[in-house]
Each structure stands twice: as C-alpha cells, then as structure tokens.
C-alpha cells in the first residue's frame with residue numbers, strides 16, 4: 001500500500017516545493033499517494049487556481065487542515081508559519097500512526113526558554129517538545145529514523161551547521177563569523193512591502209544584524225557536537241559564534257561564507273580532509289576540491305549542499321563556503337530526505353536530475 005501523504009501549507013513556497021519533489025518522486029516510484037493539501041485563505045480552491053504549474057497533476061483540492069481525515073494519513077508535512085504550527089501538531093499528535101515532518105521553527109529548539117527568547121512568546125505545547133527530533137539529516141539520522149515528529153532545520157541553520165559542525169573542535173569558536181545571503185523566497189509567499197520588486201531588485205542588504213533566530217539552532221547544534229566530541233567543557237565559547245544574514249535579489253539559494261581562526265596545529269588542507277571524511281557516504285553533501293568554490297546555480301532546485309574549504313590571506317585562518325537551495329536542502333528537500341529516513345527508504349529516493357540552469 002502506498003504511503004499516504006498530506007502537506008499542510010501546500011499553497012506556500014516550501015509546501016509547493018515539497019509537492020514538486022513528491023510529484024517527481026511519484027513519476028519514478030509508485031510508493032506515495034498525495035491525499036490532502038491544505039491552505040488557510042484558499043481552502044476550497046483547486047490547487048491549480050493558486051499554483052497553475054500543478055494543473056493536470058490529478059491532485060486533491062485545497063482544504064482546511066481541520067477538515068482532513070487524519071486517520072487516513074501516514075505522513076504529514078507541516079509547512080505553516082511558526083506559532084501556528086504548535087497547536088496544529090498538538091491535534092495531529094493524537095493520531096498515533098501519523099509521522100510528522102515540521103518545516104517551521106516550532107519544535108527545533110529543545111530548550112523552551114530559548115524558544116521563548118528568540119520567538120517572543122512561550123511555547124504553547126511544551127509537553128510535545130521532548131518528542132521532537134532535530135532533522136539535520138546528515139548529523140541525526142539514527143534518531144530521525146526512530147521519531148514520529150521531526151523538526152526540519154531552518155534554511156540558514158542547515159547551511160551554517162553543515163559547514164561548522166565538522167570543524168567545531170578545530171577552530172577558535174570566538175573567531176567564527178558566518179556571513180549568509182539568501183534569496184527572497186526565504187521569507188515565504190505572503191505580502192511584505194520591504195520585499196517588493198522595487199525594494200529588492202538591484203539591491204543587497206543585511207538584516208537582523210544583532211542576532212537572527214537561527215543562531216539559536218546553530219548554537220544548539222554546536223553544543224551537541226562539542227558534547228559528542230567530549231569538548232564542551234573545554235570550550236565554553238559556543239555562544240560567541242557570529243552570524244549575519246543578508247537578502248539577495250534572487251528567487252532562491254543561500255550562500256554562507258564562514259571565516260575563523262584555526263586552532264594551533266591545524267591547516268586548511270587538514271580541515272578539508274576532516275570535512276571530506278565527515279560527509280563520506282553522504283548523498284547530498286559534497287566537499288569541493290582545492291581551488292573550487294560553490295555557486296548558487298550549482299544547487300538550484302537540488303537537495304545538495306556544496307562546501308569548499310579555502311585559504312584566507314591571513315595565516316592560520318580558514319574560509320569555508322556552504323551553498324544550498326533554501327527551498328530544497330533548506331526546507332522541502334530535506335523534509336523529503338527525512339521522510340525517506342523515517343520510512344527506511346534510500347535517502348535519495350525521488351531526487352535527481354541535477355541543478356536547474358538557467
């Protein structure tokens with residue numbers, strides 16, 4: 001029997017990207033059935049009225065999530081705004097057979113005080129948080145495979161952690177600076193004056209310079225990694241890593257440039273070897289060779305993360321680049337990868353075809 005899948009928030013950017021992936025998958029593997037697609041404002045519309053690219057795909061009409069028969073769903077992807085999601089998932093949780101991959105930030109932070117600090121209000125369903133597993137696929141596969149509730153990481157947090165975690169014990173954390181730039185789809189599909197074409201086109205600007213929410217996820221990941229390496233006590237500088245996001249006048253893509261001072265005895269070639277080793281066997285993360293740098297066009301429409309470890313002109317420093325598509329490895333693609341892990345399938349099932357060019 002095929003796996004019955006629902007997407008909450010299918011009319012949004014990440015929900016519709018996930019749907020595109022699921023349709024590609026359906027064309028090669030007859031193992032899923034898309035049984036429900038939800039929207040809030042457009043419930044009752046045909047999906048093709050809202051997203052004409054899906055015309056003729058034989059999909060269910062958009063409905064309210066409250067009207068879905070959750071007893072007849074195996075996997076729910078929740079692509080809703082944070083805050084809304086907690087209460088929705090609390091209701092879905094009663095359906096014991098249901099696995100949930102949440103793309104919002106609501107279950108990513110294990111420390112509820114951190115959630116309150118960064119998201120400005122107390123968590124509405126604290127009892128559910130301990131059931132959530134952080135879904136950075138390459139670093140948490142075993143736990144993801146056993147979980148019912150997977151908190152898909154943030155887009156910036158994915159690109160940053162994939163570059164930082166392998167070298168966390170080889171650089172001076174107090175010197176880590178991550179400058180990240182994202183395409184505009186990172187802000188979702190809803191209307192915002194500061195994201196209008198005339199504000200964005202030919203423009204490039206930083207934002208949230210004092211601290212972006214994703215820093216909490218990055219610190220959580222770093223703390224977990226140092227603990228695993230038994231080095232957390234030795235280096236209490238987790239909260240000193242710096243991260244500044246920027247908006248790029250592009251539809252999609254994230255590029256992170258990480259700069260850090262290496263610990264004594266480390267070298268750029270050594271860090272590249274460590275990074276390559278960390279992702280040996282990974283289907284989606286590739287560490288480029290010496291002299292190569294990633295570009296956003298190489299990851300556009302793919303679930304790949306391209307990493308490059310490069311020389312800095314300052315002796316003893318390293319520069320690491322990390323490129324992903326925010327809607328894919330940063331959202332819908334990683335969500336599908338996590339579904340594959342949960343269902344015990346090959347992670348790459350349903351992906352392929354390479355980057356979109358142009």
Ligand SMILES: NC(=O)c1ccc[n+]([C@@H]2O[C@H](COP(=O)([O-])OP(=O)(O)OC[C@H]3O[C@@H](n4cnc5c(N)ncnc54)[C@H](OP(=O)(O)O)[C@@H]3O)[C@@H](O)[C@H]2O)c1
Nearest residue numbers: 009011012013014039040041079080082104186188189331
């Ligand atoms: N965009 C990214 O690159 C990215 C990456 C990683 C994670 N995320 C996270 O993924 C989630 C979805 O992001 P997005 O970019 O796809 O946002 P989006 O384009 O704004 O889509 C949001 C979706 O949620 C629905 N929705 C809004 N309010 C709702 C409510 N009160 N009840 C039920 N449904 C509601 C919307 O339906 P209607 O508009 O049709 O009513 C729409 O389908 C967010 O939590 C975001 O932080 C986004």
